[in-house]
Amino acid sequence: MLDGRRVLITGGGSGVGADLARGFAAAGAGVVIAGRRRDALEAVAAVTGAQVVVADVTDPASVADLFASAGPCDIVIANAGAADSSPFLRTTMDQWNAMIAVNLTGVFLTLQAGLAQMPGWGRLISVASTAGLKGYARVAPYAAAKHGVVGLTRSLALELARRPITVNALCPGFLDTPMTDRSVAVIAEKTGRTMDEARRVLEEMNPQGRLIQPAEVTAAALWLCGPGSEGVNGQAIAIAGGEL
Numbered sequence: 158m159l160d161g162r163r164v165l166i167t168g169g170g171s172g173v174g175a176d177l178a179r180g181f182a183a184a185g186a187g188v189v190i191a192g193r194r195r196d197a198l199e200a201v202a203a204v205t206g207a208q209v210v211v212a213d214v215t216d217p218a219s220v221a222d223l224f225a226s227a228g229p230c231d232i233v234i235a236n237a238g239a240a241d242s243s244p245f246l247r248t249t250m251d252q253w254n255a256m257i258a259v260n261l262t263g264v265f266l267t268l269q270a271g272l273a274q275m276p277g278w279g280r281l282i283s284v285a286s287t288a289g290l291k292g293y294a295r296v297a298p299y300a301a302a303k304h305g306v307v308g309l310t311r312s313l314a315l316e317l318a319r320r321p322i323t324v325n326a327l328c329p330g331f332l333d334t335p336m337t338d339r340s341v342a343v344i345a346e347k348t349g350r351t352m353d354e355a356r357r358v359l360e361e362m363n364p365q366g367r368l369i370q371p372a373e374v375t376a377a378a379l380w381l382c383g384p385g386s387e388g389v390n391g392q393a394i395a396i397a398g399g400e401l
Contacts, residue, residue, distance in 0.1 A: 314391030
């Protein structure tokens with residue numbers, strides 16, 4: 158399906174990024190995965206054959222080095238991200254800056270550098286969140302950053318609409334990933350719930366009563382890169398069981 162295509166995936170060492178690497182490798186694409194933890198990246202590379210590049214998406218020089226190492230890529234997936242929670246009045250500038258840096262500036266830098274080297278046909282995809290389409294309590298900086306990604310996606314899609322490049326954002330609900338495991342642990346600690354009870358709180362955010370699987374995000378990304386998706390541009394696609 159994607160033979161001859163080359164994809165770069167940030168945040169490729171775990172969760173959705175690791176699943177994306179597996180899915181794109183299985184579809185025949187050459188895969189480059191980037192992240193800050195070499196050991197995690199190499200574990201994914203061992204089963205996908207992906208090229209590994211250690212990089213920090215919040216650092217312009219590091220992102221430039223990433224693409225120089227990766228070589229030309231037809232598909233760029235800005236997946237790297239992080240979550241934090243705090244009541245608004247207790248949110249510090251450090252927390253705000255950290256959420257904006259990785260979740261919004263990191264996407265900007267990745268897509269900008271990715272577009273600059275794109276050889277012709279291309280796909281720019283960001284992994285955003287339902288938090289980019291609605292609000293959640295206690296995660297204002299995270300939601301603000303993800304809303305920014307959606308705005309960036311829509312603007313860039315219009316700018317590139319005459320070229321054979323589409324720009325879209327995937328917006329999953331709570332995912333069955335290590336990042337959500339950390340959220341579950343925080344809920345349990347702060348509310349006195351058991352881990353299972355805390356997980357159920359997040360599952361119930363989805364009308365289907367479950368966490369979204371990383372493979373569902375991968376399937377959507379593969380569809381955006383396949384034939385028949387050419388007219389899908391500037392979209393923020395919710396993968397959330399009807400939450401939105």
